[in-house]
Amino acid sequence: MLKNLSIIFILSSRNVLRNPRRSILTLLAISFGLAGTIVVSSLARGLSYNLAKDTIDHLTGHIQIHAENYLEDPDVSNSISEIPPKLEKVMKSPQILKKAERVRVPGIVMSERESYGVMIVGINPKEELGLSFIAESVNEGKFFDHDSDDGIIIGRKLLELLQTDIGKRVVVMSQDVKNEISDKGVRIIGVFDSQFESTEKSFVFLSIKKAQGLLGLDAKISEISLVTKDYENLEPTLSNLQSSAPNLDVRGWRDIEKFVSALLDIQGKFLIFWFCIVVIAISFGIVNTLFMAIYERIREFGMLQALGMKPIEIQFQVLIESLLLILIGGFIGNILSVIGIHLLESGIDISAFAEGAKRFGIKNVIYPRFVSHDWITANLLVLFLGSLSSFYPAWRASRFTPANAISRAT
Amino acid sequence: MKNNTLQENKLEANVRCKDVSKIYRQGDIEVHALRRISIEIQDGSFVSLSGPSGSGKTTLLNLIGGLDRPTSGEIYLSNLRIDTLSSSELAQVRLDNIGFIFQAYNLIPVLSARENVEFVMQLQGVNAAERKERAYEILNAVGLNGLENRRPGELSGGQQQRVAVARAIVSNPEIVLADEPTANLDSKTAKNLLEIMLSMCKERKVTFIFSTHDKLVMEYAERLIKLHDGEIVSDE
Numbered sequence: 001m002l003k004n005l006s007i008i009f010i011l012s013s014r015n016v017l018r019n020p021r022r023s024i025l026t027l028l029a030i031s032f033g034l035a036g037t038i039v040v041s042s043l044a045r046g047l048s049y050n051l052a053k054d055t056i057d058h059l060t061g062h063i064q065i066h067a068e069n070y071l072e073d074p075d076v077s078n079s080i081s082e083i084p085p086k087l088e089k090v091m092k093s094p095q096i097l098k099k100a101e102r103v104r105v106p107g108i109v110m111s112e113r114e115s116y117g118v119m120i121v122g123i124n125p126k127e128e129l130g131l132s133f134i135a136e137s138v139n140e141g142k143f144f145d146h147d148s149d150d151g152i153i154i155g156r157k158l159l160e161l162l163q164t165d166i167g168k169r170v171v172v173m174s175q176d177v178k179n180e181i182s183d184k185g186v187r188i189i190g191v192f193d194s195q196f197e198s199t200e201k202s203f204v205f206l207s208i209k210k211a212q213g214l215l216g217l218d219a220k221i222s223e224i225s226l227v228t229k230d231y232e233n234l235e236p237t238l239s240n241l242q243s244s245a246p247n248l249d250v251r252g253w254r255d256i257e258k259f260v261s262a263l264l265d266i267q268g269k270f271l272i273f274w275f276c277i278v279v280i281a282i283s284f285g286i287v288n289t290l291f292m293a294i295y296e297r298i299r300e301f302g303m304l305q306a307l308g309m310k311p312i313e314i315q316f317q318v319l320i321e322s323l324l325l326i327l328i329g330g331f332i333g334n335i336l337s338v339i340g341i342h343l344l345e346s347g348i349d350i351s352a353f354a355e356g357a358k359r360f361g362i363k364n365v366i367y368p369r370f371v372s373h374d375w376i377t378a379n380l381l382v383l384f385l386g387s388l389s390s391f392y393p394a395w396r397a398s399r400f401t402p403a404n405a406i407s408r409a410t
Numbered sequence: 411m412k413n414n415t416l417q418e419n420k421l422e423a424n425v426r427c428k429d430v431s432k433i434y435r436q437g438d439i440e441v442h443a444l445r446r447i448s449i450e451i452q453d454g455s456f457v458s459l460s461g462p463s464g465s466g467k468t469t470l471l472n473l474i475g476g477l478d479r480p481t482s483g484e485i486y487l488s489n490l491r492i493d494t495l496s497s498s499e500l501a502q503v504r505l506d507n508i509g510f511i512f513q514a515y516n517l518i519p520v521l522s523a524r525e526n527v528e529f530v531m532q533l534q535g536v537n538a539a540e541r542k543e544r545a546y547e548i549l550n551a552v553g554l555n556g557l558e559n560r561r562p563g564e565l566s567g568g569q570q571q572r573v574a575v576a577r578a579i580v581s582n583p584e585i586v587l588a589d590e591p592t593a594n595l596d597s598k599t600a601k602n603l604l605e606i607m608l609s610m611c612k613e614r615k616v617t618f619i620f621s622t623h624d625k626l627v628m629e630y631a632e633r634l635i636k637l638h639d640g641e642i643v644s645d646e
Binding site: 011018299310401 | 468472475477479497498505506510516518519525530533577
């Protein structure tokens with residue numbers, strides 16, 4: 001068969017050009033289907049990326065270290081009293097880009113009118129810079145300059161709920177290490193905004209030293225948040241950290257933010273499902289085109305067999321026709337997808353759905369994010385399923401009895 | 411190939427049909443296209459199959475060419491029984507031994523006249539230079555000089571039939587099966603083609619079997635087999 005490849009290829013390529021309108025329509029179906037798949041997947045990936053990034057930026061970081069049982073019971077008693085030297089060493093490795101130590105305990109904040117349950121977070125302002133959202137989200141008042149500054153920073157929504165204002169005093173209350181209620185009056189020095197309304201309602205920030213003082217923690221901390229080089233590939237760093245601190249609870253962000261992680265996993269699976277649906281639709285288009293082309297040419301296939309072409313060579317001819325359509329359509333589809341992603345680089349404004357989107361932590365603008373394995377998957381699926389769907393028409397083309405096929409009226 | 415296959419691809423052209431019947435089924439109705447036909451055609455024969463429409467001429471031609479299978483009976487090309495071969499083996503037998511001329515030309519529309527003529531040689535593995543030379547030679551012989559690069563759609567019916575004849579004989583087959591080869595030709599062109607075929611028959615011992623209504627073809631034929639209702643009614 002290989003020796004006849006050149007004549008088979010000539011027949012296939014000329015047959016593709018034989019009915020230009022039909023071929024163009026098939027090419028459009030393949031190219032727009034593929035381009036649509038890639039562009040939509042890049043928007044979905046952009047959405048995922050933003051969600052993951054916002055989750056990480058929120059306060060989570062890529063990796064968190066706590067005392068054992070802290071995540072089940074974030075009480076002052078579950079604090080880290082001393083950082084093991086081995087862990088200190090690993091945290092200074094090049095894989096770790098940023099580190100922030102925090103005190104984080106549940107408590108109550110009271111104004112003269114209202115009181116709310118919140119999470120009191122003691123932070124070192126310099127460490128938070130570039131690690132979490134808080135350093136860049138204080139839009140009214142000021143952020144802390146030092147790790148022992150006075151004052152409290154609260155979210156805008158909480159400010160409303162407490163019916164108080166910047167510059168006024170509130171009382172922060174929690175349970176200290178002696179299981180006594182400890183409270184302190186502090187002045188609101190800053191108000192932060194967050195894309196998550198729940199964050200604005202449920203987090204208040206003190207300087208770490210003031211928080212430790214309030215709770216009687218001395219130098220103890222509740223958590224260490226780390227940012228690594230690659231948030232998607234944490235495993236090696238995570239296992240290094242875990243082995244250097246066997247008595248501490250070291251977890252990646254996906255293990256902490258389980259809901260977001262599940263959401264991203266579902267989205268990844270949904271994308272594959274979406275790819276398959278689109279490619280199956282494309283395959284139907286290819287099968288339809290091939291069947292039309294085959295039934296128009298039954299006499300021709302009979303005649304080719306009469307002249308000595310083997311059934312497998314006829315199958316091969318039809319498969320090459322399909323492959324040519326897929327390859328050309330795929331090439332155009334990839335160019336269209338590059339253009340599409342480029343045109344959407346400035347983002348799609350979904351502010352019309354902003355209220356609903358905010359609940360899920362989705363920003364008002366979605367930016368496409370090109371992910372190479374999605375691109376490869378979409379292309380391979382088009383190539384594989386498109387070719388697979390061509391086998392049946394190709395087989396049919398080779399099954400006509402030559403005498404019947406030749407005597408058939410065109 | 412099966413046991414009865416000759417080692418060489420080329421077969422001697424002795425054609426034998428033994429008790430060959432062909433029944434077409436159209437729903438519950440059975441149409442007997444051929445009824446226990448037995449004939450033998452020697453190498454280098456120039457044979458005409460004639461008879462009214464539906465007499466079984468084309469069916470017999472198709473069975474001899476391995477384009478269809480008999481309902482019963484045996485068909486041999488030389489000593490090779492062809493009615494039991496697979497589709498792929500039959501295609502190889504046709505490629506190596508049989509040239510076809512169809513009533514409706516049946517050229518490949520996406521190939522030029524020269525490429526159509528070269529097609530069978532290409533499948534046979536003849537090199538490009540030789541293919542080209544032989545194609546030009548035969549097209550010139552059938553009077554299509556200067557039209558080599560035209561596609562079938564750009565040729566008249568007569569010109570297309572000449573291309574079909576050229577394609578059938580260019581690869582030096584042992585047998586040429588022709589179904590109404592002169593049906594769309596003027597008498598001058600028909601005579602010209604018949605002369606070419608007759609000379610091939612004499613010089614190269616190529617066997618020609620025609621299915622025809624054309625008296626001119628019958629005049630050229632050395633043997634006239636008449637069919638009626640699927641049976642041979644005369645063999646002269």
